[in-house]
Amino acid sequence: MPAKKSSDKKKSSEKKSADKKKAAGKREKIIVRQATFNDIDALVALNKAAYPTLAEDGVVWNQRNLESHLRIFPEGQGVVEVNGQIVASCSSLIVHMGRDPYRDHTWAGITDGAMFYSHNPSGDTLYGADVNVHPDFRGRGMAQRLYQYRRDVCQQMNLKRIVLGGRLYKYHEYAKRMSAEEYAWKVEAGEYRDPVLSFQLKQGFTLKKVMANYLPDPLSLNHATFLEWLNPKYRGRMRKPRAIRVSSVQYQMRAINGFEGFAQQVRYFVDVAHEYDSDFVLFPELLTAQLMSYLKTKTPLDAIRKLTSLTKKVDDLFVSLAREFQIGIIGGTHPMKVGKNIENVATLYLPDGSIHRQPKIHITPNERRAWGIEGGSRLAVFDTPKARVGILVCYDSEFPEAARYLADNGAEVIFVPFCTDDRQAYLRVRYCCQARAVENQVYVVMSGTVGNLPHVENMDIQYAQSAVLSPSDFEFARDGILAEAMPNIETVITTDLDFEALTEAINYGSVRQRRDRRPDLFRFTSTFDERDSE
Numbered sequence: 001m002p003a004k005k006s007s008d009k010k011k012s013s014e015k016k017s018a019d020k021k022k023a024a025g026k027r028e029k030i031i032v033r034q035a036t037f038n039d040i041d042a043l044v045a046l047n048k049a050a051y052p053t054l055a056e057d058g059v060v061w062n063q064r065n066l067e068s069h070l071r072i073f074p075e076g077q078g079v080v081e082v083n084g085q086i087v088a089s090c091s092s093l094i095v096h097m098g099r100d101p102y103r104d105h106t107w108a109g110i111t112d113g114a115m116f117y118s119h120n121p122s123g124d125t126l127y128g129a130d131v132n133v134h135p136d137f138r139g140r141g142m143a144q145r146l147y148q149y150r151r152d153v154c155q156q157m158n159l160k161r162i163v164l165g166g167r168l169y170k171y172h173e174y175a176k177r178m179s180a181e182e183y184a185w186k187v188e189a190g191e192y193r194d195p196v197l198s199f200q201l202k203q204g205f206t207l208k209k210v211m212a213n214y215l216p217d218p219l220s221l222n223h224a225t226f227l228e229w230l231n232p233k234y235r236g237r238m239r240k241p242r243a244i245r246v247s248s249v250q251y252q253m254r255a256i257n258g259f260e261g262f263a264q265q266v267r268y269f270v271d272v273a274h275e276y277d278s279d280f281v282l283f284p285e286l287l288t289a290q291l292m293s294y295l296k297t298k299t300p301l302d303a304i305r306k307l308t309s310l311t312k313k314v315d316d317l318f319v320s321l322a323r324e325f326q327i328g329i330i331g332g333t334h335p336m337k338v339g340k341n342i343e344n345v346a347t348l349y350l351p352d353g354s355i356h357r358q359p360k361i362h363i364t365p366n367e368r369r370a371w372g373i374e375g376g377s378r379l380a381v382f383d384t385p386k387a388r389v390g391i392l393v394c395y396d397s398e399f400p401e402a403a404r405y406l407a408d409n410g411a412e413v414i415f416v417p418f419c420t421d422d423r424q425a426y427l428r429v430r431y432c433c434q435a436r437a438v439e440n441q442v443y444v445v446m447s448g449t450v451g452n453l454p455h456v457e458n459m460d461i462q463y464a465q466s467a468v469l470s471p472s473d474f475e476f477a478r479d480g481i482l483a484e485a486m487p488n489i490e491t492v493i494t495t496d497l498d499f500e501a502l503t504e505a506i507n508y509g510s511v512r513q514r515r516d517r518r519p520d521l522f523r524f525t526s527t528f529d530e531r532d533s534e
Contacts, residue, residue: 028082032145035077035089040066042086043079043132050132061091061114061130068115069093075157076126078149080142088142091130092150094159096123099477102208102226107165107215124160126153147203155233162231164205165214165224169196172219180223181210197225205229236277242499244386246413247273247281248483250466251332252451252490253459255293259310262290263317266331269492274325276494279386282447284464285360285394285419286344287332288314292456300458304371308337315347315355322349328384332417332447333360333393341374346391346417348382356382360393361402370458379528381409387499394418398432400439405526407440407514412499416446419462426463434480437469439513441506443482443497444469450488463488468495473509475501 035043040063047060061069069077069091076092093116097103111129112118128150133142154162170192174183187194188207201207205227214224249269256262266283273281288307297303311334318331329349336345336357344360344367359376367373379402381390390406390413397403397416406414416433420426426448437444448464465487470476475498483495506514 029084030145031081032149033079033081034074035066035070035079037067037070039079039086039089040070043089046086046089046132046134047130049134065114065116068117072116072119075153076150078146078153080145082137087137088131088133088146090128090132090146090150092153093119093127093129094121094123094157095125095127095163096120097125097163099482101125102228104211105165106211106213107224110165126150126157126159126162128162128164143199144203151229151231154229154231158231158233158235160231160234162205162229164200164227165211166200166205166227167196167217168194168210168220168223168225170194170219171223172221175221180212180221184210184225200225200227203229242503243496244279244413244499245277245494245496246445246468247276247278247492247494248445248447248466248468248485249273249281249283250447250464250485250489250491250493251284251287251449253290253449253453253462254451255453255455256290257294259291259313262288265290266317267321270321270325270327270329272492273494274327276492278327278494280328280330280389280415280445282330282415282417282445283332284447284449284466285333285346285417286449286459287417288334289419289456289459290453292459293453300370301372303456304335304342304373307335308342310334311336315349318347318349319353319355322351323353326351328386330391330415330417330447335371335373338376342372343376344373344393345376346393346415348384348389348391350384356380358391358393360396362395362399364395366458377528379405379526381406381411383410387497388412390414392416392436394420394429397429397436397444400436401524401526403436403440403442404524405528407442408524411442412502413443413445413497416444418446418448418464420448420464421461422463426465430465430467433467434469437480438472441471441502441509441512441514443502450490466491466493468493468497470497471502471505471509473505473511475505475509 043066044063051060073093078090079086080088110127131143131146150162168180171180171183186192187197208226208228211224211226213222216222270281292303295303295306297306314334318329322329331347331349333344333346335342346358348356359378361375363373363375381388388410390411392402392414403414418429420429433444433446445468447466449462450464452461453459466485468482470480470482472480483493485491485493
């Protein structure tokens, strides 16, 4: 009996203690709000209390820092009050991470020396610079409230994501046994628990990598995690005035029973590009060769001649699609009769119903031998409402003069529909397109065919890896690739082309190929009619 009384007393004591805490919790008035200038003194004191080791190194907010944050981006600065006392805070800014959204950076660099001068209202990323929780209030959900505050800001401002450089709080205890990367991934896998990283992962953040030399921090040994939270409510934002969106269709050749099967497949991809709000969609070279799969022909030459009879049907299809979806369509290429010759012609269909032709100029030995195709003699820049565009069909991209002519006549983007049967052939086109983008400082959009037409002679196999390429400079992707498809699968790639960045590179880039050419040494002449040929 005495033992039972002792147990009862213990339970009663625990219940009273729990009731006390519960009552205290009910009395607490917790408010999460935007910080104000009146909070600065309290925030300075809070920062020192939250990070005593960093305070010794001077890596904490001071009055000047906090005033700057509130002037530049007040919405990103949040606090938690408990009964009128500020017990936690967060500091954030908006940044644009450039063409490499996961690039390494430092805390001082991303925050511009803690002043937030790097805040970019046009950016798409909310950067979490700091979270402070007073030691007496840790473990009570204060940080969780601040993370929710940030998510609310991110969604209210329609930002794409939140990015953090997180502390590896316990890494110093494991540093002799493993690298910071190994430690972080073990925490992510649940093998270890880190007070900071484990909490951040529970908040829905994804570990992308570990960065060295991020911030002087004896606990993390100067390392930091690169963490990302994607906004599920994000909606594509309005593009810059001098920008377009392009889609490239990596199109799979497959046997069809009639023209309607071809029309359905093409319509599907135009609809996809429209859903992505693209201004142009590019199809591959010899797109209509798919129609050969149901045409009964004896030879490749006979097949090509039959295809030329379908020109009006092909035009009607693409004109109707361009009008319906209000999108510019480069309909790959289609063989057409031009006088006594057959030419391999790319056509640009615009939403207003207009049609613009660009024949392939350079013809491969196989095209001439198997199909009797001859090269065209027209090359034009098409001045559309969205951009000045040129078209080079496959092999044409392997001749620098053609792209040079288009660039000199104002082309901002060159579309390259191609059809190659193996990797070597593809790489000839790919390497040359990359060179054309660099030497002429233009965008190049490539679209190729994949799959096979086993019963169509001379079109039995294809190899492609479609891509959107840029010049190679700071304004663009670090490898000059804006978008790239996986090899040999049917897909669509979509990306934006920023013409302001193009102008910046042409006039102020690290190298300026257009401006630094030597016409006194190398003269370029042509005999093309510079008018738009239709």
